[in-house]
Amino acid sequence: xxxDRRCFIEGAGAFFGxxxxxxxxxxxxxxxxxxxxxxxxxxxxLGDTHYDAEPxxxxxxxxxxxxxxxxxxxxxxxxxxEMWRTRCPALLSASAGISHxxxxxxxxxxxxxxxxxxxxxxxxxxxxDDCIKLLRTPYPEGLPxxxxxxxxxxxxxxxxxxxxxxxxxxxxxxxxxxxxxxDPAHAEYPAFSFRxxxxxxxxxxxxxKDLRPVIECIESGAGARHVFLVTHGPFTTPxxxxxxxxxxAGRRESAALRPxxxxxxxxxxxxxxxxxxxxxxxxxxENEFGGFCEFTANSVWSKPELATAQPLCSSAKEYGxxxxxxxxxxxxxxxxSELEFxxxxxxxxxxxxxxxxxxxxxxxxxxxxxFYPGDAKEPARTFNLLYS
Ligand SMILES: [Fe+2]
Numbered sequence: 001x002x003x004d005r006r007c008f009i010e011g012a013g014a015f016f017g018x019x020x021x022x023x024x025x026x027x028x029x030x031x032x033x034x035x036x037x038x039x040x041x042x043x044x045x046l047g048d049t050h051y052d053a054e055p056x057x058x059x060x061x062x063x064x065x066x067x068x069x070x071x072x073x074x075x076x077x078x079x080x081x082e083m084w085r086t087r088c089p090a091l092l093s094a095s096a097g098i099s100h101x102x103x104x105x106x107x108x109x110x111x112x113x114x115x116x117x118x119x120x121x122x123x124x125x126x127x128x129d130d131c132i133k134l135l136r137t138p139y140p141e142g143l144p145x146x147x148x149x150x151x152x153x154x155x156x157x158x159x160x161x162x163x164x165x166x167x168x169x170x171x172x173x174x175x176x177x178x179x180x181x182x183d184p185a186h187a188e189y190p191a192f193s194f195r196x197x198x199x200x201x202x203x204x205x206x207x208x209k210d211l212r213p214v215i216e217c218i219e220s221g222a223g224a225r226h227v228f229l230v231t232h233g234p235f236t237t238p239x240x241x242x243x244x245x246x247x248x249a250g251r252r253e254s255a256a257l258r259p260x261x262x263x264x265x266x267x268x269x270x271x272x273x274x275x276x277x278x279x280x281x282x283x284x285x286e287n288e289f290g291g292f293c294e295f296t297a298n299s300v301w302s303k304p305e306l307a308t309a310q311p312l313c314s315s316a317k318e319y320g321x322x323x324x325x326x327x328x329x330x331x332x333x334x335x336x337s338e339l340e341f342x343x344x345x346x347x348x349x350x351x352x353x354x355x356x357x358x359x360x361x362x363x364x365x366x367x368x369x370x371f372y373p374g375d376a377k378e379p380a381r382t383f384n385l386l387y388s
Pocket of ligand 1: 150
């Protein structure tokens with residue numbers, strides 16, 4: 001039997017094989033046992049972290065100054081160095097503190113874990129290694145740490161292969177630790193999945209033009225209690241930025257299959273977890289297929305005042321208001337058309353530029369995420385992520 005490496009299912013033996021077949025074009029449609037009780041758990045969530053260090057020479061001594069984005073990127077190095085001096089370590093410590101005192105099953109970081117821009121493969125690898133070591137240290141020893149591919153994670157010369165090599169090994173080891181799978185897993189993009197308890201977790205490269213691997217992985221979860229889709233770039237058209245198409249299924253090449261992914265997420269009442277926009281956002285979609293929820297997290301605590309849960313938008317009728325007020329010309333028209341894909345089904349919406357850490361709580365009849373602004377030890381807001 002050939003096992004498609006996109007499908008990683010907890011367990012071994014016959015059940016493992018059956019579950020994989022279901023996700024790889026096989027005929028089995030229900031590979032999961034029915035959801036049972038007592039299978040509640042929590043996940044510590046970090047949004048983008050853009051790990052970096054001062055001075056610039058630590059990771060950017062090989063940086064190619066002829067890069068046309070050099071001015072912007074040097075500003076990002078400065079921002080990262082400053083926020084990682086005190087605020088981000090405090091945020092991390094607060095997230096870990098909650099994990100020590102609760103039933104946390106794993107840590108989930110939503111991509112752009114590092115800044116990148118090293119332009120040197122050994123330095124890029126060192127940035128990844130240093131970052132993982134730093135980020136996981138405060139958490140309980142042995143707690144699995146998962147991260148999804150973001151655009152910064154492979155930014156720089158030779159960096160894409162360096163990241164894929166890192167992710168293939170690191171994520172496979174962490175998933176094996178989480179699932180207890182005897183067989184070594186292979187975390188390969190554009191999409192792969194695994195199961196913890198009765199739940200299916202799908203990780204994808206948000207920049208993939210071909211949505212079929214993502215769809216296949218979600219379809220492999222027939223019978224799963226909950227389906228989670230982890231994508232660095234949001235699926236729902238985000239507000240507040242100039243590049244609204246830089247998201248999962250935002251490319252024109254993905255347009256044909258986007259409705260199918262939307263329908264599938266809705267039928268499965270899926271939960272989408274994303275980052276990328278450096279904003280905190282919540283979307284609840286409801287349509288003729290059912291519905292799904294998406295939450296976008298942000299841990300880029302670049303200014304003290306971003307430790308806030310005060311909304312800039314707090315109802316579906318405000319969806320798009322931020323960009324509609326600032327975009328012009330072709331960008332405005334394109335944004336309007338992208339909004340219209342989601343607007344009719346959007347029933348709840350929250351948006352702000354807040355940064356912090358989050359905690360996901362999963363149970364049979366409920367899934368929610370709590371937002372802790374900055375290094376808060378108490379949640380400021382909790383969002384229901386389970387469509388019902
Ligand atoms: Fe990003």
